[in-house]
Amino acid sequence: MTPFPSPRLPLLLLFSAVLTAVLSVGPSSAAAATELVRQVCDKTGDSRYCFAALYSDPRTPNADAYSLAYISFGLAYLNATHTRDHISRLLSSPALADRSPTLTSSLQSCRRGYAAAVAKLAAAYNDLNAETFAGLAEYSGGGARAAGDCDRTFGSSPYAPLMAGRNRDLTRLCEICTAVSKLFT
Numbered sequence: 001m002t003p004f005p006s007p008r009l010p011l012l013l014l015f016s017a018v019l020t021a022v023l024s025v026g027p028s029s030a031a032a033a034t035e036l037v038r039q040v041c042d043k044t045g046d047s048r049y050c051f052a053a054l055y056s057d058p059r060t061p062n063a064d065a066y067s068l069a070y071i072s073f074g075l076a077y078l079n080a081t082h083t084r085d086h087i088s089r090l091l092s093s094p095a096l097a098d099r100s101p102t103l104t105s106s107l108q109s110c111r112r113g114y115a116a117a118v119a120k121l122a123a124a125y126n127d128l129n130a131e132t133f134a135g136l137a138e139y140s141g142g143g144a145r146a147a148g149d150c151d152r153t154f155g156s157s158p159y160a161p162l163m164a165g166r167n168r169d170l171t172r173l174c175e176i177c178t179a180v181s182k183l184f185t
């Protein structure tokens with residue numbers, strides 16, 4: 001009475017067995033990766049943040065320097081993209097320009113900076129695809145610049161907290177990228 005099991009099921013089991021085998025290629029590679037992550041994070045100003053950010057990606061425990069570069073530039077790229085989009089949403093709020101022209105112009109300046117950061121981090125990604133490593137540090141520096149410029153644009157304005165957390169995130173993520181870039185020099 002029971003129907004034949006779907007042919008997909010055994011296939012799925014096979015896949016998951018293969019995946020398990022691939023993922024457990026031995027504790028030594030995971031330990032080496034952890035050593036690599038430590039080497040990178042020790043070069044950043046906030047190593048706890050660095051660990052948390054890198055280990056948010058499931059590939060990190062088995063990552064070599066090359067994969068770690070993908071992971072960290074990917075994190076910075078996504079972060080910058082999210083913040084750029086967030087600024088655009090703030091700017092498209094209809095009441096904003098009336099409420100505060102200064103806030104509007106600060107946000108516009110931040111959006112330009114973040115758009116430039118996104119372009120730099122995308123360029124880093126292209127370089128990684130081409131296995132070209134010489135420009136990586138400059139790209140991560142360019143990403144961090146957007147965050148610093150945005151902070152300075154707000155200065156001591158009461159609106160500064162609106163962007164401060166996001167600027168700090170991008171600064172720290174780019175710091176990780178800079179540390180990873182040094183693995184290739």
Ligand SMILES: *[C@@H]1O[C@H](CO)[C@@H](O)[C@H](O)[C@H]1NC(C)=O
Binds near residue numbers: 053056083169170
């Ligand atoms: C940026 O990255 C940090 C750390 O990974 C994360 O906590 C935060 O939510 C991210 N923000 C955006 C806007 O992607």
